[in-house]
Amino acid sequence: MEIRGVLTLRKRQVLIFFVLLGLSEAHTESVRYSVAEETEIGSFVANLARDLGLGMEELSSRGARVVSDDNEKHLHLDLLTGDLLLNEKLDREELCGSSEPCVLHFQVVLENPLQFFRAELHVKDINDHSPAFLDKEILIKISESTTIGTTFLMESAQDLDVGSNSLQNYTISPNSHFYIKIRDSGDRKIYPELVLDRALDHEKEPELRLTLTALDGGSPPKSGTTLVLIEVLDINDNAPEFPQSLYEVQVLEDTPLGSRIITISAKDLDAGNYGKISYTFFHASEDIRKTFEINTISGEINLRSSLDFEVIQSYTINIQATDGGGLSEKCTLLVKVIDINDNPPEVTMSSITKTIPENASETLVALFSVRDQDAGDNGRMVCSIQDDLPFFLKPTFKNFFTLLSEKALDRESRDEYNITITVTDLGTPRLQTQYNITVLISDVNDNAPAFTQTSYTLFVQENNSPALHIGSVSATDRDSGTNAQVTYSLLPPQDPHLPLASLVSINADNGHLFALRSLDYEALQAFEFRVGATDRGSPALSSEALVRVVVVDDNDNSPFVLYPLQNGSAPCTELVPRAAEAGYLVTKVVAVDGDSGQNAWLSFQLLKATEPGLFSVWAHNGEVRTARRLSERDAAKHRLVVLVKDNGEPPLSATVTLHVLLVDGFSQPYLPLPEAAPDQAQDDLLTVYLVIALASVSSLFLFSVLLLVAVRLCRRDRAALGGRFSVPEGHFPGHLVDISGTGTLSQSYQYEVCLTGGSEASEFKFLKPVILNLPPQGNEVEKAPPF
Ligand SMILES: *[C@@H]1O[C@H](CO)[C@@H](O)[C@H](O)[C@H]1NC(C)=O
Ligand SMILES: *[C@@H]1O[C@H](CO)[C@@H](O)[C@H](O)[C@H]1NC(C)=O
Numbered sequence: 058m059e060i061r062g063v064l065t066l067r068k069r070q071v072l073i074f075f076v077l078l079g080l081s082e083a084h085t086e087s088v089r090y091s092v093a094e095e096t097e098i099g100s101f102v103a104n105l106a107r108d109l110g111l112g113m114e115e116l117s118s119r120g121a122r123v124v125s126d127d128n129e130k131h132l133h134l135d136l137l138t139g140d141l142l143l144n145e146k147l148d149r150e151e152l153c154g155s156s157e158p159c160v161l162h163f164q165v166v167l168e169n170p171l172q173f174f175r176a177e178l179h180v181k182d183i184n185d186h187s188p189a190f191l192d193k194e195i196l197i198k199i200s201e202s203t204t205i206g207t208t209f210l211m212e213s214a215q216d217l218d219v220g221s222n223s224l225q226n227y228t229i230s231p232n233s234h235f236y237i238k239i240r241d242s243g244d245r246k247i248y249p250e251l252v253l254d255r256a257l258d259h260e261k262e263p264e265l266r267l268t269l270t271a272l273d274g275g276s277p278p279k280s281g282t283t284l285v286l287i288e289v290l291d292i293n294d295n296a297p298e299f300p301q302s303l304y305e306v307q308v309l310e311d312t313p314l315g316s317r318i319i320t321i322s323a324k325d326l327d328a329g330n331y332g333k334i335s336y337t338f339f340h341a342s343e344d345i346r347k348t349f350e351i352n353t354i355s356g357e358i359n360l361r362s363s364l365d366f367e368v369i370q371s372y373t374i375n376i377q378a379t380d381g382g383g384l385s386e387k388c389t390l391l392v393k394v395i396d397i398n399d400n401p402p403e404v405t406m407s408s409i410t411k412t413i414p415e416n417a418s419e420t421l422v423a424l425f426s427v428r429d430q431d432a433g434d435n436g437r438m439v440c441s442i443q444d445d446l447p448f449f450l451k452p453t454f455k456n457f458f459t460l461l462s463e464k465a466l467d468r469e470s471r472d473e474y475n476i477t478i479t480v481t482d483l484g485t486p487r488l489q490t491q492y493n494i495t496v497l498i499s500d501v502n503d504n505a506p507a508f509t510q511t512s513y514t515l516f517v518q519e520n521n522s523p524a525l526h527i528g529s530v531s532a533t534d535r536d537s538g539t540n541a542q543v544t545y546s547l548l549p550p551q552d553p554h555l556p557l558a559s560l561v562s563i564n565a566d567n568g569h570l571f572a573l574r575s576l577d578y579e580a581l582q583a584f585e586f587r588v589g590a591t592d593r594g595s596p597a598l599s600s601e602a603l604v605r606v607v608v609v610d611d612n613d614n615s616p617f618v619l620y621p622l623q624n625g626s627a628p629c630t631e632l633v634p635r636a637a638e639a640g641y642l643v644t645k646v647v648a649v650d651g652d653s654g655q656n657a658w659l660s661f662q663l664l665k666a667t668e669p670g671l672f673s674v675w676a677h678n679g680e681v682r683t684a685r686r687l688s689e690r691d692a693a694k695h696r697l698v699v700l701v702k703d704n705g706e707p708p709l710s711a712t713v714t715l716h717v718l719l720v721d722g723f724s725q726p727y728l729p730l731p732e733a734a735p736d737q738a739q740d741d742l743l744t745v746y747l748v749i750a751l752a753s754v755s756s757l758f759l760f761s762v763l764l765l766v767a768v769r770l771c772r773r774d775r776a777a778l779g780g781r782f783s784v785p786e787g788h789f790p791g792h793l794v795d796i797s798g799t800g801t802l803s804q805s806y807q808y809e810v811c812l813t814g815g816s817e818a819s820e821f822k823f824l825k826p827v828i829l830n831l832p833p834q835g836n837e838v839e840k841a842p843p844f
């Protein structure tokens with residue numbers, strides 16, 4: 058643009074030079090006038106008549122006129138006044154451009170004679186143009202790293218005016234970074250240069266808007282402006298920055314995977330790629346990489362694998378933020394893992410005694426330790442066992458506990474304890490662990506065997522087969538094992554005469570009792586002995602029980618007729634007066650039975666009679682009576698056979714033969730009386746006292762006859778009786794003889810039959826009076842056998 062301006066200027070200079078050459082040929086002298094441009098049309102410039110020395114008339118007569126060199130009619134000559142006036146407004150810039158001075162050459166032509174006058178009009182500049190920039194806006198890109206003092210050439214403005222009215226100065230709007238330096242090109246043209254005065258900072262001021270003003274030298278000066286837009290180009294002059302160098306975050310250890318822990322965010326003041334931050338772990342351990350992941354773009358840190366407070370309580374993570382230009386910054390993230398109660402207490406058994414003896418007190422059952430890996434309350438523990446057990450826990454060293462028995466235990470009441478050790482922590486929720494111990498109580502021989510009964514009574518039939526099982530005793534022992542194994546034995550009899558060893562035996566293992574031989578009720582009706590039960594403990598414990606064996610009678614004895622004697626040297630003959638009334642008591646058959654009970658109940662029955670119908674026998678008492686009145690026709694001698702039968706099964710019987718002689722005379726019952734007083738015993742004679750007593754008959758019973766037979770068998774020479782019978786001499790006390798005539802006695806008596814077996818101990822004996830104390834061995838004499 059400047060170049061074009063220069064060219065135009067030169068063309069005009071050439072033209073002006075040419076015009077001047079042409080004029081100089083015509084006239085050497087020229088008149089000079091000047092006028093300011095833009096002066097109004099018709100304005101007076103000069104009075105030519107006076108200046109040329111011509112008269113008014115001469116001008117008009119000689120046809121004076123003004124001819125411009127450029128043939129333009131800039132000027133007008135008033136022929137009447139001779140004044141030269143402006144024919145148009147002159148624009149200096151149009152006429153001369155930038156050339157200065159601006160001169161319009163013209164001739165004043167006169168005819169008759171032809172005469173030329175050269176003249177020139179100087180068009181003077183006025184400040185009628187402002188400086189102007191071709192562009193309304195100028196964009197300049199300047200890097201922020203540009204050093205101070207750097208200059209930037211600016212486009213210059215144009216001002217068509219010349220001289221002092223032309224462009225003189227440039228100014229820039231006030232700012233803190235630039236000032237304007239004017240550069241003079243030497244051809245009177247000036248250029249503005251922007252000089253960096255203070256460093257730019259893209260981050261603070263990415264762009265500046267300045268106004269460049271061009272000023273001319275007019276008075277007043279005119280100006281033109283343009284906007285200078287300065288774009289400050291960024292350089293990576295900023296590293297990313299973290300708002301804090303240390304981040305701290307607390308994370309529950311049960312945080313689900315994938316959860317966001319924190320988002321770290323750094324700032325980078327740079328723009329564009331230089332401001333793009335990527336986040337990474339810096340020098341991270343394997344643990345950290347495994348557990349966390351970081352989003353390189355957003356800086357979000359997420360949980361990748363589960364946390365475990367018990368393994369790692371905190372992580373120190375270095376995080377690096379790097380911008381696109383490679384600048385980086387670091388910060389530290391402290392992740393504190395917060396414990397949650399995720400570990401139940403643990404019980405570790407150090408020693409355990411599964412079996413303790415029952416009599417031991419405060420015995421150590423178990424030694425164990427507890428632990429909980431959680432922290433705080435989550436790790437504090439309470440240890441307990443059931444309340445209702447005779448055991449207790451005792452804290453010992455640190456977290457060690459002992460489990461002890463409280464007191465001596467009784468295996469027999471409980472031989473097994475299930476102890477549950479419960480350890481509970483105090484966390485939320487509470488976690489607990491149980492450990493079960495089964496403690497067995499071992500036996501100590503603290504219980505003697507116990508018989509099921511303190512005494513046993515066994516019944517046996519007599520005449521049993523030898524080795525017969527007659528019964529059992531049984532004892533139990535509450536202990537266990539060998540302490541409970543019971544052995545039975547017979548204890549030595551209290552009566553040293555009892556031949557126990559030959560009577561019974563016991564099975565040591567099961568307590569079964571056996572009769573060793575056949576028992577004879579008539580010889581031994583009952584006997585007692587003690588049995589012992591002993592366990593196999595150490596020391597052994599034992600107990601005893603009484604066994605009473607009652608021999609049950611068997612009907613093995615036939616009735617024995619005591620009266621009348623059947624084979625006495627003098628067989629009895631009963632005398633009956635012929636005058637006897639019917640029912641006269643002839644005699645009474647007296648019999649005994651060695652058995653007892655039913656087996657000894659006797660009944661009488663008339664089996665044969667010389668004269669049937671004359672005599673009758675009372676079935677129950679053996680009384681023989683006349684059945685009718687006697688007469689002279691009845692024979693004198695009678696023979697009766699009476700059957701005596703017991704009530705056993707099968708019944709046994711005996712017969713007795715009675716001789717009856719009918720006589721004339723008295724009608725008293727016959728009683729054979731001893732010939733001599735008892736105390737003066739006739740040793741040669743067998744003396745028999747028979748006392749027959751008939752008890753009164755009550756209204757309730759058919760009859761009740763109590764018979765007392767006192768038999769005194771005295772024989773000096775035992776051989777006469779085969780050595781079988783031996784009856785003590787003399788009266789028995791309390792024996793009463795009734796001879797009132799009714800044949801009845803109101804008092805009962807006992808009879809005693811003494812059958813001594815001499816030297817033969819094996820023979821049984823009926824012995825002893827009732828009045829005497831019972832012998833200890835229980836060998837009793839039966840009292841008044843009932844009918
Ligand atoms: C240009 O203008 C500035 C500010 O107004 C002034 O200080 C300076 O002297 C001027 N320069 C000229 C050559 O007039
Ligand atoms: C327990 O019983 C055993 C065997 O009888 C005995 O040796 C021991 O002394 C008893 N202990 C106590 C504490 O009584």
Ligand SMILES: *[C@@H]1O[C@H](CO)[C@@H](O)[C@H](O)[C@H]1NC(C)=O
Nearest residue numbers: 471472473474475476493495
């Ligand atoms: C102890 O536990 C065992 C096994 O569970 C069981 O068989 C036994 O009956 C329990 N004993 C007691 C006394 O509870």
Ligand SMILES: *[C@@H]1O[C@H](CO)[C@@H](O)[C@H](O)[C@H]1NC(C)=O
Nearest residue numbers: 475476477478491492493494
């Ligand atoms: C311990 O015993 C209790 C009660 O018998 C039972 O409920 C529990 O399941 C047992 N615990 C273990 C670990 O065997």
Ligand SMILES: *[C@@H]1O[C@H](CO)[C@@H](O)[C@H](O)[C@H]1NC(C)=O
Nearest residue numbers: 622623624625626777778779
């Ligand atoms: C009676 O006779 C029987 C058999 O005839 C005989 O066994 C018995 O010993 C005799 N008794 C007396 C007392 O003579």
